[in-house]
Amino acid sequence: MAGGASTGGSSQSETFAPARYWLLLPSWVTLTILVLAPVSMMMGYSFLTKEFRGGVIWEFSLSAYDQFFFDRGLFGDDPPVLQWTYISIFWRSIWQAGVATLMSLVIGFPTAYFIATRPEKERAIWVFLVTIPYWVNLLIRTVSMKFLLRDQGPLNDLLVGSGLLSEPLTIVNTNFAVQLGLFYSYLPFMVLPIYAAAERYNFALSEAAADLYATRWTVLRRILLPSVKPGIVAGCILVFVPSLGSFLAPDLLGGAKNFMIGSLIEEQFKGNAGNWPFGAAASMILLTLVMVILLISARQQAKGGK
Amino acid sequence: MKSIIKSTVAAAALTVTAGAALAEGQLVIYHWFEYIPQELLDKFAAENDVEIIMDTYDSNEALLAALKAGAMGTYDVAVPGDYMVQIMAGEGLLDTVADGELANKGNIQPQWANPSFDPGRMHSIPYQWGSTSFAVNRDVYAGDINTTSILFDPPAELSGKINMLDSQGEVMAMAALHLGIPQCSSDRDQLKALNDMLQSAKAHWASFNSDTAKEVLVSGDAAVGQIYDGFGAKAREEGAPIEYAFPREGYVVWMDNVVLLKDAPNRANAIKFMDFLLEPENIAAVSNYARYVAGVDGVAPYLDPTLASQPESNPPADAGPGVFIEVCDQQVQEIYDRIWTDLKN
């Protein structure tokens, strides 16, 4: 869906060729007006001058990008040096999303593989079990997570009550809570593509390798993992990209004290800062980052796939 | 299938437009959360046969941001704090209430009739006033709490258990009081000191949140919470073992005001609503609910007797001065914004 831009099967049917542009017209119009035009407009806004306390002045300016990348001191008249504030917000987002992706992979891969090796009839039920929580509103899931992890929440009650810990574990309002929240939000996105890839895996390969005296873990590393790699890549993207722009988890689980990109952008439009061009510029930088990641993975996929 | 889809779409579209067509006799309020009793809204709705729609915000800055982001022309009235009234008037977001439009304007207490943030009450009427300081869980800390050090340089027992309001105005004003410097100072050394102090204080803070300011104190998730006096009183009544502090360095005083927004779609109802809130009985209901003080004469007979004696409304003799949040000029405000962003990084 994200990485491999496979547009269809190899055989090209032409049954509806004469009507193809008419058939595409509604989607083209809708998406051009409601996605492409707004994104272009946002790009335009990122080059405008900010109006004090929200809004824009229609004058070309690079100050939004300048603010992002260069630090001119608290008072704006020091010589410019590289600005770390926003870069570190981006870096933190990438780090948080990365850890969440890794956690999803560590839990998601064995799960997906396990499901794929169940008898065919059972598989649907397992997949079903993994997907159900995803249909519950993301907000509610995040809030539930917070409820579970609270200092006086059920988890800590259990840990302290059973004598495993003498004092409740503080998880809420830490970076770990944010990682946990992101991991929890997008875990099914990791399991499903890996499952789809693992289901098609030909176990004769494993057997052949085992016949050549490979151990189980060597088989896993050398044969199985490379075979399901497209699924892993897709899963990682599906977890990483939404995590990167998320603001519910940092807001609700992280105590809103460590900005991630999503919160930084939101603050420019809905909160204290009111700097629209800067919010647009930060969005553009995020968008560019995501597109670069998708391009690299698409290229890798294309290389590895053939 | 196609015809099914078609008729569903048509039916659904009808429902939507039917909902939108009920535009007559409305009043659209943009209000703080948990700040007006539902019964009072119902009363106004019944008396004037209007449908009330209310949206909520959690900081003065969020209110301004939403209005600047194209929400003008959708709301009739809002309830900004003192300094925000001044900012909104300066931004041209407020409509003027003409002389004689408000029948009950004479009910406004003299001390609030001509405030510096809205000379002559051109755009606003008083809603409630109170203070912003902080409350401390007495089970966790028994020592002296009447100092801003509790927030910015706390004792070990409280470090890491502090919730701050997610509101630049309140945090910055409190920080200025702590350092004993004027608000909106453009003095470089003072601004630098402010920045450095906040950066080191941040290590002691657990979270920034206005919405849950009461909830975290009640649940015990935070041991100290920056909070409005009435909200603190509610937290105490809900069982939080807390005491509201009146720091010797000073604390923030505020007044929230009902303002008439420019391009209000239901201006006549908005005026009626403002008049409604100037009646002692009605505004007293707000005080009883939110535990703040009204700015209208004649409310005393309608007030809950416990309100006058609640500790949150009665500063001790050695309490510092109560100060209003000041409006900074653009240059200082931009530095404040910068300090704020760095703080939340």
Add this chain to the structure above:
Amino acid sequence: MAMKSYDLRQYPSFKAITIFCLFILYAPLLVVTVYSFNDSVSITNWEGVSLRWYAEVFTGAESEKFKIAARNSFVIALIAASASTVMATFAATAILRGGRFKLRTASFGLISLPLMVPEIVTAVATLIFFNAIGVDRGLITILLAHIAFCIPFAYLPISARMQGIEATYEQAAMDLYATRAKAFTRVLLPLMMPGIISGWLLAFIVSLDDFIITNFVKGAGVETLPTAIFGSVKQGIKPNIMAISTMLLGVSVVMVTLSWLISRRDNNK
């Protein structure tokens, strides 16, 4: 060989991890479900089983707000899912059955765009857009935004299904002098129905669940279920919110079960 195969397929610990994975997925939801039956006003103390919070959802002070929000959400999800499914079906037909043409890759790219652009970016862009062209924000703007981002979600299952249908079916129909329109409505569409249904369901759920974009484009006093819930949970988790989430979980389970049953019935044919 046969003896080795079970050994090779299974990795020890994988089953344990799967169980752990399901435990993580369900634990928070189960805790909330359990606590939704708590009799206490406070969320921390357990005071016996009761249905009072469910009653509160339907009769309490906030019930009117949630009722309207729920209606808005369902109406928007219904229209957005239907409109995007129709568009996605047409688009899939053009892309998969329209031969090779210049704009094919570009079309596919455009359709997947809402999936690739992070949600917060789409939200900001849409806000700026509606603001710049001076549209009053309300239900209609939410609806328009939802239709757009639902298209790829509807497209994916539909195109997956269509890839599995041999083109020979429509060709055979047209060889028997069916018009192109008839070949589409009488042959291709019925064959694609399972894909269309799951595409519609996916779009429906995605629309019903959306918070970030809705929050940016919604107008004064207009709430959908997620924004109304956010408005309430912001001030702390209240028991009536837990009751609502439990009911939503129930609805979701029913919907997913239905779509699963439909696809299974189809596979058995």
